[in-house]
Structures are given as C-alpha cells and as structure tokens.
Amino acid sequence: MNSIIISIGDELLIGQTVNTNATWMGKELNDIGVEVLEVLTVSDTEKAIEEALEYAGKKASLVLLTGGLGPTKDDITKKVFASYFNAPLVENKEALENVESFFLNYNRPILPINRLQALVPSGCDMLLNKVGTAPGMWMENDKAIFVSMPGVPYEMKYLMTEEVLKRVVEKFELPAIVHHTILVQGIGESYIAKEIADIEDGLPPYLKLAYLPSAGVVKLRLTGRGKNKSLLENEIKKTFEKIISRVSEYVFSELDISLEELVGEVLCDTKKTISTAESCTSGALAARITAVQGASAYFMGSIIAYSNQVKKSQLGVSESDLNNYGAVSEEVVKQMALGVKESMNTDYAISTSGIAGPGGGSEDNPVGTVWIGIATPSGVTAHQFQMGKGRNRIVEKTILAALKLVLVEVKSSFRIIN
C-alpha cells in the first residue's frame, strides 16, 4: 500500500502559497502505515491534471488529489477527474442538500454555480464535506484508488480525518511504519556519522537512518518498515541506545519534540514560571512558548518593548545605559530581563534585543547582532550572538537560542548538555 499525493494549483507553482497540505497528509498517511512515494504538484490545466492521474495511477495504489474543486471557472479538477474515468457528472442528492444547508446557514442566496458543486462523477463514492460545499470523490479503477478533495486546508483535513484515513485503515492490511527521532546539538552531522559508522553499516535493510541538520540541531531519524510494529519499535530503540552511547554528551532529547515543548516540560517538572521581554523578536518568542498546549501553567506574559520609550517606562531600563551602550547591548538586555521578571513575578525571564535589519546596522553592531538576557532565581546573564542576515531567519535563530538558554539554566533538573 503506497500513495502519491497530487497537489493541484498554480498558486503552489508560482510561489504564492506554501504546500502545507502535502506535509500534513504525508504525516497522517505515514501514521497509519501508508508510504508516500511522491508528491506531485501540478498546474490547473486539463493536460497537467490528466497526465498526473495517469502517472500516479501507474505507480501507486492510492492517489490523493487536492485542489481545483471551487465553483469558479479556474477550478477544473472535477471535470478532468470525471473524464479520466469516462464517468458523466451526476447530481448527488446528499451533496446538494449539504450545499443548500450551507448557504441557508450563512443566510446567503444560492447561485446556479453553487448547485453545480453537488455534481460528482457517476459511480463515485461521494465523501460528504460537512465544512464546505465541495464534496470529496472516491473512485477506483484496476490501477488504484483515486480520491479528490478540496484544497482549502480545513476542508481537506476534515475529509481526510473523517473519511479517507478511516476507509483506508478498514479496507487494507497496512504494514507498520515506525519513525523515531532524537535531537543532537553541538556536533556536526559528519562527526556523528564518523562516531557511529559501524552501527550505520550494520543496520538491517528494514531500518533507515537519516541526518537532518538545521539551525544548530541535527535530528537523527530511524525509520523502520515491516509487519510487526513492536518488533520495529524494539529494534529502533536498541539501535538508538547504541547510537546514544557513542554521542551521549551531545544528545539533548531522545524525543522528537520541539525546543518549546522541552522548555514546557522542564518548567512544568520544576514548577517554575517564565516571562519574556522582547525587542527584536517582538512577541514571536512568547508566541512560540505558548504554541504549546498547557503553557498557561508556566508562562505568565511578556512586555514587548519595541521602542526605547517602552524599554524605559515598562521595563525600567536606564536612560543613560540606553544612550551609552545602545538598545542592543549587554546592559540593556540584562535590565530588560530583570525588569519583566520583577513586574510579572516569575522565576525566570528572558529578553531579546537585536538588529533584524535590513536597516539599522552599524560597524560595531552589524545586522544580525543579537543580545539575549536571562534572569534566573540566582542572577542575570547576557549572551551575544551573530545571527547572520534575513529578518525572519534572525528572529527564528534568536528564538531557538533563547529557548536553549532557558534549558541550559534549568538543566540541573534536566538532561541537557550545551
């Protein structure tokens, strides 16, 4: 059982929209044991969609299409889909009732082109879309199963979760696919590879090791494919034990959880609280911390001090230090961290100030210079970084560095090596 995802839409090819649908679908399919062979992104043209159906049907047993099911003329997937199966479009009563109730609920008049949404290829299994007007369509031929779904992410997710994944699990005996990832920090991928070369060489054919470097962290992922899930899990566990014994001082998590989840775990375990004072990250650090469910147990709040005036009035940063050292300085981030720690009455506080660019750099403080301060129950420290270029990248790297600093400070209760 394997699949190809066909993502349809010019917006994906001209760089207007990121294809997050395929990412989400890939994860869900893997979780139930369906291997995703390829993702094929094509244009909204008859030729492109036809060829994609032909191509995918030859290679995979499950072909999932998203996109091109809107009511307007640029959306042609349904027409091509029906013609590929030589099936005329027929009105589906249940789908029509769904369209009508949708417009009734929103108190909007229904147009003729809205009713056309209820047409499906004859012989298709209509998948009722309770969160939109375009139904999903499940068709089978001698080659494969083909399912067409809308490209609107929450409509696609609804149909995948409520219909497609359930049906696939019921219909097929699926193999187990097990992924496990550990996080390593402070050592490059080539050095890890050298340390574990013999382990890697001795891997059985059903286990695959991957190195995924990014932002100062290398993820090591072992993937196992086979019939027996618990056997695979056990093999992966044993292999990682061997790997970890070789690079133990660099392993900072044996779970593939994000840094913000790790921070959450550490703070929950130690019953400590945190706040942030942000200049260059401007709330993005707080948003990251609270993206973790249950963050209200340890995160109290933040003061975003984008202007110097706010740094003074809300965080008590000294005007003379701002003048003497500038906003991007050791002195200022220390005062920012201490200021928010006191006013929000937290155990830890972290502060950021940097030059995200593209303007604002100087010879002493070029674009990418970031100071991070951290106040703890025992004092305050500040750390300088050079984060390179690019506004978003500087903010992202600053968030990661800040989260790591929190982990380092609370490490007495947690297995982390910087």
Place this chain on the structure above:
Amino acid sequence: MNSIIISIGDELLIGQTVNTNATWMGKELNDIGVEVLEVLTVSDTEKAIEEALEYAGKKASLVLLTGGLGPTKDDITKKVFASYFNAPLVENKEALENVESFFLNYNRPILPINRLQALVPSGCDMLLNKVGTAPGMWMENDKAIFVSMPGVPYEMKYLMTEEVLKRVVEKFELPAIVHHTILVQGIGESYIAKEIADIEDGLPPYLKLAYLPSAGVVKLRLTGRGKNKSLLENEIKKTFEKIISRVSEYVFSELDISLEELVGEVLCDTKKTISTAESCTSGALAARITAVQGASAYFMGSIIAYSNQVKKSQLGVSESDLNNYGAVSEEVVKQMALGVKESMNTDYAISTSGIAGPGGGSEDNPVGTVWIGIATPSGVTAHQFQMGKGRNRIVEKTILAALKLVLVEVKSSFRIIN
C-alpha cells in the same frame, strides 16, 4: 523555457518538513519568466531520484534538484546524478579549497567524508557554494539543463541567486510572465464570478484569472504570459479596472500586500502609533505587525498578559470584572486595550482574549470564542468572534480580524470597505 523542481528527501514525504524551498524557487523562477510546470517531491532512494530525472528531463528544459547532498550516507543525490550522466565523480580543486576553508574558519578538524563533498561529476559546471560545503552542479544533455543544489534553504537560495538565476537569464531569451493580484473581502468567490462572468469569458488566451479564497479574503489573480511585458501589464491593468468597477465596494487592496503591510501603510500615512495587549494571541499579533520592515515607526510595543495576574498588574484590568465577566469578555478586552494604550502612549491599541483550546471552553464561552478590543483616539469598542477550532487556526484568524479592525478604524484616511 519551462522547468520542473525536484525536491529530494524523505522528511518532505513523511510530513516532518514543509517544502518551503519549492515555494521560494517557484516565485524566483516566475519572476524571471521561467514557468514552473511541476514540483516533484521524491524519496532519498536511487530508484526514485533516477526516475525523477528521467521524467523531468522529458518534460522540461530546466530541471532543478534540491536535497540529498550532505556528507552522510543517507544523502545519495550526487551519486545518482553522476550515474544518470554516466560521468565519474572527480575532485574539483576550487570546491575542495572551499570545503577546507570552511572547516578552517569554524576551527573544526576536516574529516575524509567532508573532503568527498568536493567531488563533482566530470564535465559538470561546478557552482561554488560560499555558504556551505556542498557545491551546486550544472549539467546539460540533449534533453535539458539539470542543476543539483543542497536542500539547506539558505545554501539553495545562495546558489539560486548568485549562480542559477543569473546564468538562466544570460543564456535564454525569456518570455514575460506577469502576475497581478487584488484583494476582495466580504463577498464569496461564486458571487464575484457571477458579477464578472462576461469579463472572464472575454479574456484573451494569454490571460488567466484565478480565485484564491482564504480566511475571509478572496485573492483575484490575473496571470499574463507573452513576449511583451508592458503590453501584458497594460492588459492586466485594464482588465482589473473593469473587474474593480463591478465589485468596487468589496475591493480592499489593489495590491497583493498582506494585511499587516496595509496596516503599516495606513499608520505611516497618518503618522499614528499602535500597541497591543495580548492574551490568546500571546505576541503573535505583535510579531505579525513587526514582520513588516519599518514597523518601528508606528509600533511601540505590547503587553502580553497570559495570566490574569498580569492583566491586573500591567494593564489595570479590574479584579471584580475579571471575576464577574471572566477574562474572555467585552469588559476585559476594553480595559486591556485602554491599559496598553495609556501605558505605551499610542494613538491606537488592540487587545485579544479568547479560548484557543483544546481545553478551557464552557457552554457560554466555547473553544474559539474570541473578544478583540480596540482603543482609538475617540474611545474603545469590543467585538466578539467565533473562530472555530484548532489552536493555530484560532490564533491566525484572530490576528486577521484584529488587523482588519485596525484598518476599519483608520479608514477615513484609507480606501477600505468592511
């Protein structure tokens, strides 16, 4: 001149990594007039990469590969790439010097597998990667041009910008591709289609109209392909003038700029300032506002009041109102907005409080309930929303609603219809 992007990496297929590389490349290629026919994402296996090269070479004149060029064993793109061209791998002197200086700069010992990074297929045009160790490789055969690049985003971007795009522009006479997008709000795509049906039917074959609905906004995109760029631009301009005359009351921007950019423009034009007081968005709104270059001209800062304690101490929210009405209420968001407006001394202030879930909902305030407050020079108002389910989606919808409220409040100086 058209292209296919081949993205290589299991992490893209199992949902571990979003394929942002292809999005970025699609945009850049379009900008220079290279149409992207397809994006094909494949696994790190010899068979998959070989078949992808074969497939793409038949369809496109430019095939761009990313991924699989790391030094570790899971990275096999270079080997398959060389074998596809029957070209042995040979050491490239310039690439080797680059690898050596890279390790020298970071003061790390160079390993044998790092030196292997300097091997390239014989006959290839080596593209020097000054920000990493894996060189780009440009190969041509009778079918197409093939370029292999690393998958690390900033290395790929460096090679695309400094080498690939420049060479393509020099080598080929490229057609013009012109996209223009306008933003429409408060009307569904099917109603727009009805209003402009005759305009759409009369479009010349070189113009294509697309409807992209998302989060309460419909983007209308016209794409023109041809030889004469200014002619296309003119045609698109004239067509949009006709379209806008039909739905003028719903058009809220004639540029494809984000809501946060619009907010920035409006505030700059009127020389007004803003601050935020955030509970459920927890800094994400401030981060969005400051993602716009030059935001420091109008954004002063925020108070993120995740806990009720901080709502009281930092924003002056009344304890009795918190007790009587709860944190997610009209009274509380009004006080939050007024509180931050006063303490940060801004012209406008916007506040958010809601139930992002999955826990915390009640019968009166189910998950997805969000109150947004907005304080202006003339007073304060509050607005209730039901944002549906899903933590990230609730936050995202709250950000969009908040930005729209700002635009509506400052609309006297700006052409916006709610």
